[in-house]
Structure formats: C-alpha cells, structure tokens
Amino acid sequence: MTHRQRLLAAVRGDMPDHLPYAPRIDLWFNANSLNGTLPQRHRGRTRDEIALSEGWALHKVVADHLHQPDPDAMLHRALGVHYMKEYVAHFTFTDRIKIDVQREGNRTRIRYTTAKGSITTSTVYSQEMRRSGTSVPWIEEHAVKTPYDLKVLAGIFENMDVVANYEAFKAHQAEVGENGLPVTAFTVAAGPVHHIQKYFLDATEFFHYYRDHQPEILYLADVLAPLYEKALRVVAGSPAEVIQWGSNFDDMLTFAPMFAKHFVPWIRKAKEVLSPIGIRILCHTDGENRGLMDLLHESGMDVAEAVCPAPMTKVSIQEYYRRWSDRITIFGGVPSNLLLPQLTPEKDFQDFMDGLFSGIGAGARFILGVADTTPPDADFERLVRIGDMVREKGRLPLQAGAFNPVGTATAAEVLAKREPAAPVSQDTRFTKIRQAVLDGQEQELIGQVQELLQQKVAPKDIIDLGMVAAMESLNQAFKDGTVFIPEVLAAARAMNAAVLFLEPHLAEKDKRAGGKILIGTVKGDLHDIGKNMVATMLRGVGFNVVDLGISVAADAFVRKVAEERPQVLALSALLTTTMPEMGKVIGALTRVGSRETVKVIVGGAPVNQNFANDIGADGYAKDAAEAIDLVRSLIG
Ligand code: B1M
Numbered sequence: 001m002t003h004r005q006r007l008l009a010a011v012r013g014d015m016p017d018h019l020p021y022a023p024r025i026d027l028w029f030n031a032n033s034l035n036g037t038l039p040q041r042h043r044g045r046t047r048d049e050i051a052l053s054e055g056w057a058l059h060k061v062v063a064d065h066l067h068q069p070d071p072d073a074m075l076h077r078a079l080g081v082h083y084m085k086e087y088v089a090h091f092t093f094t095d096r097i098k099i100d101v102q103r104e105g106n107r108t109r110i111r112y113t114t115a116k117g118s119i120t121t122s123t124v125y126s127q128e129m130r131r132s133g134t135s136v137p138w139i140e141e142h143a144v145k146t147p148y149d150l151k152v153l154a155g156i157f158e159n160m161d162v163v164a165n166y167e168a169f170k171a172h173q174a175e176v177g178e179n180g181l182p183v184t185a186f187t188v189a190a191g192p193v194h195h196i197q198k199y200f201l202d203a204t205e206f207f208h209y210y211r212d213h214q215p216e217i218l219y220l221a222d223v224l225a226p227l228y229e230k231a232l233r234v235v236a237g238s239p240a241e242v243i244q245w246g247s248n249f250d251d252m253l254t255f256a257p258m259f260a261k262h263f264v265p266w267i268r269k270a271k272e273v274l275s276p277i278g279i280r281i282l283c284h285t286d287g288e289n290r291g292l293m294d295l296l297h298e299s300g301m302d303v304a305e306a307v308c309p310a311p312m313t314k315v316s317i318q319e320y321y322r323r324w325s326d327r328i329t330i331f332g333g334v335p336s337n338l339l340l341p342q343l344t345p346e347k348d349f350q351d352f353m354d355g356l357f358s359g360i361g362a363g364a365r366f367i368l369g370v371a372d373t374t375p376p377d378a379d380f381e382r383l384v385r386i387g388d389m390v391r392e393k394g395r396l397p398l399q400a401g402a403f404n405p406v407g408t409a410t411a412a413e414v415l416a417k418r419e420p421a422a423p424v425s426q427d428t429r430f431t432k433i434r435q436a437v438l439d440g441q442e443q444e445l446i447g448q449v450q451e452l453l454q455q456k457v458a459p460k461d462i463i464d465l466g467m468v469a470a471m472e473s474l475n476q477a478f479k480d481g482t483v484f485i486p487e488v489l490a491a492a493r494a495m496n497a498a499v500l501f502l503e504p505h506l507a508e509k510d511k512r513a514g515g516k517i518l519i520g521t522v523k524g525d526l527h528d529i530g531k532n533m534v535a536t537m538l539r540g541v542g543f544n545v546v547d548l549g550i551s552v553a554a555d556a557f558v559r560k561v562a563e564e565r566p567q568v569l570a571l572s573a574l575l576t577t578t579m580p581e582m583g584k585v586i587g588a589l590t591r592v593g594s595r596e597t598v599k600v601i602v603g604g605a606p607v608n609q610n611f612a613n614d615i616g617a618d619g620y621a622k623d624a625a626e627a628i629d630l631v632r633s634l635i636g
Pocket of ligand 1: 027253373526528531
C-alpha cells in the first residue's frame with residue numbers, strides 16, 4: 001500500500017497492511033531551518049523531503065501557512081477568513097464592506113466598515129515568532145471590544161459569501177500524490193459559536209461574553225450559520241476526502257455543556273452532509289479531553305487528530321483506544337514531551353512506546369503521530385526510532401491485546417448533569433453573599449455587602465466567611481467538573497469588585513492582607529488563558545495582582561519586580577520550549593541582587609514540582625486553586 005492508501009484505510013476504519021506513521025514536523029522544521037540547526041544529513045532539504053527520506057507519510061492536516069500562492073492568505077485571520085490552497089471553500093467579502101489595511105513592520109491593522117459601523121483588528125507576526133517555528137500571526141487586537149461589536153460583525157458577515165477553491169486544492173492533492181492524505185478545511189472552528197470563540201474575542205474574554213452576552217453571541221452565530229451551511233455544500237462538491245472540523249478541543253476551553261450545545265450539532269451536521277459523499281470528518285483534539293470523552297465519541301467525528309495522551313494529559317493512550325476506536329480513528333498518540341530527553345528519560349520513552357504498541361489492540365483505526373507537533377528542540381532521532389519501531393513491529397493486525405469499548409453518555413445527559421455548587425458554611429448571615437458569588441452577580445454581591453456592613457458585620461468576616469468560602473466551594477466544584485470556566489471567572493470577577501468596594505472599610509491590618517503579586521507568561525509563549533485564570537482567582541481572594549501579559553522577557557520581569565516590589569512573582573509557561581525561560585528569570589533576578597526580595601512561583605501544563613526545584617523556584621502550583629494556597633503559604 002502507498003502512504004495515502006494506508007492513511008485512507010485507517011481513516012475509513014479498514015485495516016491497512018501496516019501501521020501508518022505521519023509525524024507532524026512543521027514547527028520543528030521552521031525553527032531549525034531558520035536557525036541553521038537541522039540535522040546534518042537533512043540540511044538543504046524541504047520538510048516533505050525530510051519526512052519522505054525517513055520513510056514517513058506526509059502530515060498534511062494543517063495548512064502550510066508559510067507557502068501560499070496568495071501573499072495575503074492570512075490577512076483576515078482575526079475574522080477567521082483564510083485564503084489557503086488547502087481550503088476548498090473560501091469566505092469572500094462583498095464591496096459593501098470597506099476594508100482599510102495598514103502595515104507597520106510586523107503588525108497589520110485592519111478597519112472593516114459596513115452600514116452597521118466599524119471594527120478594528122490587529123495581528124502580529126514577529127521575528128521571534130518565526131524563529132520559534134510559529135507560522136500563524138498572533139491576534140493582538142480582537143474584533144470584539146464591546147458587545148456592540150458583535151452586531152457590527154454580524155453586519156460584516158451578512159455581507160460575505162462562500163466560493164469554491166477546487167483548482168488550488170486539486171493542485172495540492174496532485175503535489176502530495178501517494179505520499180500523504182491532504183485534509184481540507186475552510187476555518188478551524190467546529191461551527192459558528194466556536195468561530196466566535198476562536199477568532200473574535202480574547203480567549204479569556206470569550207468566557208465572560210458567553211455568560212453575560214449570550215443573546216448577542218447567538219445572534220452572530222445565527223448570521224454565521226448560513227455561511228457555514230453553504231461552505232459545507234461547497235465541500236460536498238469538492239474532491240476532498242477528509243475535512244478538518246474544529247481544533248483545540250479541550251475540556252476547559254470547549255467545556256462540556258457548551259460543546260454539547262454548540263459543537264456536537266455542527267459536527268453532526270457536517271457528518272450528515274459529507275458522509276453520504278464519503279468525505280470524513282477530522283477534529284484536532286489536542287487538548288485535555290478527560291471531560292469530553294463521551295461527547296466526542298458520540299459527536300459523529302471520524303478521526304480524532306493530534307490526540308495528546310498522558311503523561312501530558314489525564315487520558316492514557318490505552319484508554320483513548322479502548323473508548324474510541326470502535327468508531328473513531330485515533331491520529332497522534334505520542335505526546336510531544338516524549339521527544340524531549342530533558343523531560344522524558346530514555347527508559348520512560350521506551351516504556352511509553354511499548355505500552356502504546358500493546359495498548360492499541362490489533363491496530364485498526366490508528367495513525368501514529370505526534371501531538372500536537374514536534375517541538376523545535378525535540379530529539380529528532382527519537383522520531384526516527386519510532387519510525388523504526390513501526391517498520392519492525394507495525395505489520396497489521398498487531399499481535400497484541402484486545403479492547404473493550406465502553407458505553408457513552410448522550411449530549412442531553414451531559415447538559416442535565418450540571419448542578420450549582422453548594423455553599424459550605426452554615427453561617428446563615430452569609431447565605432446571600434455566598435449565593436451572589438456563586439452566581440457571579442457583581443451588583444447583587446455589592447448590595448449584600450452593603451447590607452451586612454449596615455448590620456455591623458466585620459468586613460473581614462464578610463470576605464473570609466462569605467466570599468472566600470463560596471469561592472473555595474466553587475473551586476472544588478470546578479475540579480469535580482460540575483462547574484465550568486465561565487462561572488468561575490464570573491465569580492472571581494464579582495468577588496474582585498466586592499473586595500475593592502470593601503477595602504476602605506477594612507481595618508488597616510486586614511487591608512490587602514494578601515499583598516502584591518506580579519504575574520506573566522514567559523518569553524516566546526503566547527498562551528494566556530491559564531495565567532488569566534490564576535490572576536483572576538488571586539484577585540478574587542483579595543490579592544493585588546499586576547498582570548504583565550504574554551511573552552514577557554526575563555529583563556522585563558526583573559524591571560517590573562524593581563518597580564512594583566511584589567511579594568510574589570508568578571510565572572506561567574505552556575510550551576516545553578519556553579519552560580527554560582522560567583530559569584532565566586530566576587537567574588536574572590539573582591544577577592541584579594533581587595532574588596531575595598521576591599518569592600518566585602511557577603505553573604502551567606508542562607511544569608511540575610521537580611522542574612520548579614531544579615530551577616530554584618519557591619513553589620509550583622498545578623492550578624489556580626493551588627496557586628492561591630501556595631501564595632498564602634509563602635507570604636503568610
Ligand atoms: Co497551544 N499548545 N500552541 N495553543 N495549546 C498546547 C499547550 C499543547 C500542549 C498542545 C498539544 O501538544 N497537545 C502544545 C504544547 C506542546 C509542548 O510544548 N510540549 C501546544 C502547541 C505546540 C502550540 C503551538 C506551538 C502550535 C503551533 O503553532 N503549531 C502554538 C504556540 C504559540 C506560542 O505560544 N508561541 C500554540 C498556539 C495555541 C493557540 C493560540 C491556538 C491557543 C492559545 C490561546 C491563548 O492562550 N490565548 C492554544 C491552546 C488553546 C492550547 C491548548 C489546547 C489549551 C491550553 C489552555 O488554555 N488550557 C493546549 C493543550 C493542553 O494544554 N493540553 C495547547 C486551559 C487552561 C485553563 O489551562 O493553561 O494549563 P492551563 O492553565 C492551568 C494550569 O496549567 C495552571 O492553572 C491553570 C488553571 O487551572 N497554570 C498556572 C497556568 N499558569 C499558571 C501559573 C501559575 C500557577 C498555575 O503561577 C505560579
């Protein structure tokens with residue numbers, strides 16, 4: 001079989017002759033070719049030439065953003081409009097939309113104007129991003145700054161259309177030939193609400209809007225829906241065999257009730273339209289999927305791509321295979337940390353691979369790959385060795401164990417499952433306060449606080465026995481999966497406002513008892529959702545938090561420590577490649593003699609206690625709730 005036939009067989013649920021292996025190497029290639037650090041034997045080769053010379057199938061799921069016939073292919077990224085050769089359907093603007101583009105260095109600002117008003121966006125693609133291998137511009141200024149912007153966006157999309165882009169895709173298919181299976185798309189959202197979440201709003205702000213302005217969100221989603229439906233019809237008439245439908249599925253970001261309500265119906269719709277023509281649905285499920293396992297299983301998707309199992313997430317590859325492979329093809333399976341010897345010693349790497357081979361039954365419905373992608377500093381030879389293992393023991397059916405798929409919950413069950421978190425304390429004076437925190441009702445909360453102040457209740461008790469107690473029970477419910485991110489952020493926001501309101505009433509000794517925290521995501525890292533959550537929750541319990549944002553350089557942290565004089569510096573990193581920056585910050589603080597003035601704590605998905613110890617941090621927190629406890633313990 002050719003690579004293409006093998007991949008297609010796995011996608012369709014047929015048994016290929018051999019386990020397909022298609023590691024994604026774009027980020028690794030971009031960074032190493034720009035920095036002149038490709039392995040000697042591959043110098044001068046393209047990404048595809050490297051993969052083919054190693055005997056691997058080409059990974060052709062994600063569009064090659066750097067090599068597009070249209071130089072402006074990514075110009076309208078902040079609207080989720082991309083002109084990729086890999087996309088068989090393109091959104092188009094009509095002349096009723098006025099577009100002003102301004103370019104300044106690495107930054108592109110755009111103003112879109114229609115009869116309903118105008119919105120502005122700005123994207124950045126810096127040299128630093130290029131060197132780290134990133135090929136997609138960063139949305140620096142999102143389209144939605146106020147709820148009214150959602151209406152303006154509706155005005156824009158009412159004046160847009162969808163057209164076919166078959167010829168460019170056919171040329172792409174011809175170029176890939178038998179070496180891979182080209183996947184198409186037209187956005188990487190799984191329907192209109194996901195489109196709004198992915199492109200139009202800052203990642204954290206989306207959760208506030210989803211909770212506070214849902215009618216406006218749904219109105220805009222209704223405007224996007226006919227375009228998505230038309231795009232599906234265009235895809236149906238195309239020569240594509242697989243379409244990517246949605247990306248970055250994660251049980252916190254695309255939390256279960258929202259997923260059930262707004263994502264599953266669109267995955268099913270795509271399936272309904274495309275399945276009769278034989279086009280398969282692929283979803284980029286690269287996040288933590290523990291809380292979405294059953295929903296994804298029943299969603300109708302054919303391929304779960306970029307599957308990132310434990311130890312990087314909570315679901316093992318064996319569990320993925322056992323629960324999904326009766327109807328979903330699993331594409332991925334090797335978490336990128338496995339390729340980094342500094343994080344995964346040789347023996348663990350070998351054990352993981354042995355476990356993977358014996359945990360995927362006979363090997364049907366499996367495409368081996370790296371989730372989400374090979375990091376720039378990966379040990380390339382590990383990728384090569386996985387290829388060797390596939391060659392040696394990948395003949396199908398594999399001679400290993402069996403699997404036993406489990407039953408699934410329905411979307412309706414997931415929606416019905418949610419229960420409000422119960423207040424913990426029995427002190428009835430604070431019942432209404434606690435409820436207002438749990439409901440995230442800022443005005444109601446401040447009203448209740450005023451009432452208790454009139455009744456001469458001590459302000460500190462209002463905070464500790466009322467608000468903090470409620471927040472703690474909410475945190476527990478969040479950990480248990482019965483409450484989701486919008487509720488937690490809203491509760492923390494309401495509490496933050498109430499703490500500020502209470503401050504003048506607090507006795508001097510109780511004021512800002514928490515002290516000052518400086519927080520930021522380290523240089524090269526643009527992930528900010530987790531960091532924002534930690535910041536909001538710390539504010540919520542009364543700390544004074546100064547947020548330095550994303551991609552903050554070590555010297556900027558040092559400068560700010562000198563200026564702000566915080567008790568704690570909290571560093572966040574989501575990429576294994578940016579984790580070493582945390583050590584650099586500590587080193588820089590030591591060099592200027594400030595290390596002893598501030599406690600440094602670290603967190604983020606790839607970080608752990610060992611790493612914190614290694615770099616000499618004062619503490620590590622797994623999540624926002626732990627960060628609160630840690631800060632409290634460090635500064636009394
Ligand atoms: Co990215 N991404 N991403 N991504 N992304 C990950 C992190 C990844 C694990 C996906 C995967 O492989 N399965 C992977 C990293 C792999 C690795 O390094 N080994 C990855 C990659 C590879 C990338 C790109 C390189 C992809 C590419 O270009 N090909 C690129 C890098 C861009 C860059 O930073 N230079 C990239 C881009 C993006 C998006 C822009 C699309 C988006 C980010 C949007 C944003 O943040 N504004 C994104 C997303 C959404 C993810 C996943 C899917 C979800 C991250 C998230 O927000 N989770 C993620 C998959 C995953 O993590 N499993 C992934 C929800 C959030 C609430 O949790 O951030 O973990 P988290 O925060 C938690 C705790 O970690 C802790 O508390 C929080 C709340 O409980 N915590 C702290 C966090 N910071 C703390 C600080 C503290 C204490 C606790 O202070 C002491």
